[in-house]
Amino acid sequence: MVKYCPKCGAEIKREDAQFCDKCGKSLRVKKVNTSRGKSTNKRKRVIVVALILIVAVAGFICYESFFAEHLKTVNIGVASFNCSDDLNFTMGEIGEGYVRYQDQSDSYLVKVWDFSQTSFSYEEGLSLANEAVQDCPSYYVDGILIYNSTANVGEHVGDARFITFIEDSGKNMQAQISTPTPEDTVLIAKSFKFLA
Missing domain, CATH: 3.40.1000 (Protein Transport Mog1p; Chain A)
Structure with missing residues (x-):
């Protein structure tokens, strides 16, 4: 299978080449870290839940202060x-x-x-x-x-x-x-x- 440089389009002749012979672009394939994506989503969910709790507590305090019968x-x-x-x-x-x-x-x-x-x-x-x-x-x-x-x-x-x-x-x-x-x-x- 023939490989080409993703930057300049030159043909890569060696199968184990790490750089393009013409432009020097790195040919290493970056591995996608799927665990990082999961932790980012989890962090977003935690932030959303925390914000909902903060709004709920603030709402309760406002209700108690202004509307609840003391x-x-x-x-x-x-x-x-x-x-x-x-x-x-x-x-x-x-x-x-x-x-x-x-x-x-x-x-x-x-x-x-x-x-x-x-x-x-x-x-x-x-x-x-x-x-x-x-x-x-x-x-x-x-x-x-x-x-x-x-x-x-x-x-x-x-x-x-x-x-x-x-x-x-x-x-x-x-x-x-x-x-x-x-x-x-x-x-x-x-x-x-x-x-x-």
């Missing part, structure tokens, strides 16, 4: 519940058998009755606490019965209030939760626990 647990002595991180509940009015807790704007209220500490029986206390609210329109949100009412005292008179009741007959206790949104009422109600 919650805290509030302990009011007789009960605990979760609420938005920006709410601060303090003890307000104390009446016969109940204590009222409110946030700094007086828009979020948690009123707790301990009927074992009053002259009312548990049944009398429940009807007394629920009487006014039960006339309001009601519906279920995430399994919690919500009464759609309006604030009737203080600087928020006429503002929307979404109310629900949490009861523990074994402890003779009841709580009334009132917030400006049904979502906040449900959030507090679902996490509400009597501690006494």
